[in-house]
Amino acid sequence: MPCARGQGPRLIASRDCLTAQRAALALVLCGRPAKPVVGPHTELRLADPFRQDLVLREPLAMLAALDALCPGTLFSTDPELRAGQQGLIGHAADADARLAEVTKARNHRDLDIAIHLLRDVMLRIERSFDNRGAAPVLDARDAVIAPLIWRMMLLDRHYCTYLCLGLDRSMALAGRMLDLPGADVVLDDLAAGEFLDQLSPEAVIRLPEDRRPDWAPALGPAGRPQYPSIRPRRKNPILTVRKSSDPVSQPNPSNSDDGQLDVIAEKLRLIRITSQQRRYPGRTTPRLPSRSVVIRLLSNVVGALYPRHFGPAGLNAQTADIFVAQTLRTIRQRLTEQLELEWLLQPDAEQLPCRRRARTDADAFMAGLPQIRDLHDTDINAAFQGDPSAKSLDEIVLCFPGIAAILRHRIAHSLYKLGAPMLARIMAEHSHSLSGIDIHPGAKIGPACFIDHGTGVVIGETAVIGRNVRIYQQVTLGAKRFESDGEGGLVKGQPRHPLVGDDVVIYAGANILGRIEIGKGAVIGGGVWLTDSVPPGAVVTQAKPSLNT
The missing domain is CATH 1.20.1050.10 (Glutathione S-transferase Yfyf (Class Pi); Chain A, domain 2)
Incomplete structure (x- = not known):
């Protein structure tokens, strides 16, 4: 499309128009640079031998017309x-x-x-x-x-x-x-x-x-x-x-x-x-605690508490002491690192205070390990006394899923109390995957607790369990309802799970829901749905089934 009388293309552009700027750059590629003339509409005007002016406003048509002026410049042949x-x-x-x-x-x-x-x-x-x-x-x-x-x-x-x-x-x-x-x-x-x-x-x-x-x-x-x-x-x-x-x-x-x-x-x-x-608005994305490291940390703690059962094979009394001493150092180092990472996730967290707190609380956790071992020995004894199939204490430590779940819960609960809910929850969910027993790390469990069989047991965050309590499989200590903050969100941290007194027995399949109290020595029968408090010594059962022949 030749230009008549040597007249070049005229580009008219509205304010800040992408199409005009693209057409202007296309003119540069064609060797005909021209500054767009300001106008109400963006358009490309070309002189034509047969018409006075050819006016183009569609972007692709502009480029095609300019390519026709300089064939092969803008588009491939x-x-x-x-x-x-x-x-x-x-x-x-x-x-x-x-x-x-x-x-x-x-x-x-x-x-x-x-x-x-x-x-x-x-x-x-x-x-x-x-x-x-x-x-x-x-x-x-x-x-x-x-x-x-x-x-x-x-x-x-x-x-x-x-x-x-x-x-x-x-x-x-x-x-x-x-x-x-x-x-x-x-x-x-x-x-x-x-x-x-x-x-x-x-x-x-x-x-x-x-x-x-x-x-x-x-x-x-x-x-x-x-x-x-x-x-x-x-x-x-x-x-x-x-x-x-x-x-x-x-x-x-x-x-x-x-x-x-x-x-x-x-x-x-x-x-x-x-x-x-x-x-994390307005700050660098922090590193997260490592799930794999926390799980190894849990395994190290269990090994340090029971080195003959969960430490390296073939330990004797002397080598067990050396293994425990070395493992405790590893635990403190790894725990300090992971605690610091969790606390750095807080909105106003600063590196130095978090590091100092991590060191202090790691030491506090280490100091509490003897207490965890003492408490868990009461759980093992309760299992031995409560299960006629148990032949030895070592069998219980090595084989019983309820005992394994309670030990890991006590470790996770110690971290939960120190203000490290993420590390505690990682440990709790790992234990859940191993045993089929779901215990929130916030739950408080007294000494001599025995979870028999255990598959499907669920114990909520604010549940409180007294001493010498026996729980069978498929039991739920859960919430009845969740309070709302009035804007569609849930109020977190409110007491909403049962209080179980000392010497209580809860049989398989029982669902105990809400902030109710189960009195000392009560017996809750299998399959019961319970949402009201129970006085001490009471026995709660379902209606007896009838047999029709």
Whole structure:
């Protein structure tokens, strides 16, 4: 489409228009740089030999017309490659809509979702650049993507949104695009000011810094600095990218399966970042205690309490003492580390106070181990006295699941009282998986407790069990109802589980619910559903079944 009388294309642009900026960059690629003329509508005017003017307003039509002026400059002559270029431009239109959602979001949740959706589209665009080579020829794709990347970089710089993190190829190609002669008059400081000024003051992104979501701490080391190897090259300070010669890390394009996994990994990373930022706003994401370390720690404690049964094979009296002494040192070191990690999860936690507290409370836990051993010996004796199948105390220690569950509960309960509910809960759930007995670490259990058989026993957080209590399988000491705070949330920590007195026997399948009291010496029969208190010495049973022949 030749230009009549030497007249060049005229680009008329509305304020801060993406389409106009893309058309202007396409003109730069065609060797016809021109600053857009301000007007009420964005349009491209071309002189035509047969008509006075050809006016185009649809973005793809503008690019096609400019490519007709300079054939092969903006689009490939190969039909397959040309279809791929136009498909990417379609993705860019989707990214435009997502970017608008980012800038208009009125609450943190909407902003998180909008950022996720925008990143998803941009990562698809990023992957489409994989096979273009180290220094590809710039084409229509780059003219379309450069203004979008430029806007995202503006938001990153001014509002810490981290939209461009990981888009190395897109940024590098956009930087090359803006380095072309004439491109700097399209995306200059004035255009940057116009884009930022049009953001709604009510949007989350425009809130004061202390009320705005800050993604940097959630990103951890990956977010500091955002682009460590980037240096500005031109007078335009807004878009700073890698040089085209800089090495760009990228997945191996030869394996499409790996590429798909990279997509999934990136989506999971974004979800993880958002979740972490909600849990730990305004600070670096802390490390979590290690479940595997805590489980090994529990095993070490059990081994130190009963070295002949759960220590290395072949221990004699002397080697058992050496094993226990060495194991106690290991326990204290590991427990101190894990306690510090749990307490650093608190909103106002500081490293030094948490470390000091961890050392002090680890020592307190170690000092309580003899008491745990004494208490558990009463449990073992109660099992021996209460189960006619038990042939020896050693058999009970090694084989009875109820005894194993109570020992691990007493260890976890000691940590729970020290203010480490997460470590205690890890131990309790591990014990639950081994024995089938679910005891919350907050439950208080007196001496000489015997859980016979035990499968399916559930004991809630605020339950209190007296001395010399016997419990059979499938018993539940649970809550009857949960109090609400009036806003749909549950009130936590309120007493809601039964109080079981001394010398009580609870037979299989009984459900005892609510903050009720079971008096001393009471017997609760099998299969009973109980929600009222029981006086001392009472016997509670179901109605006797009748036999009809």
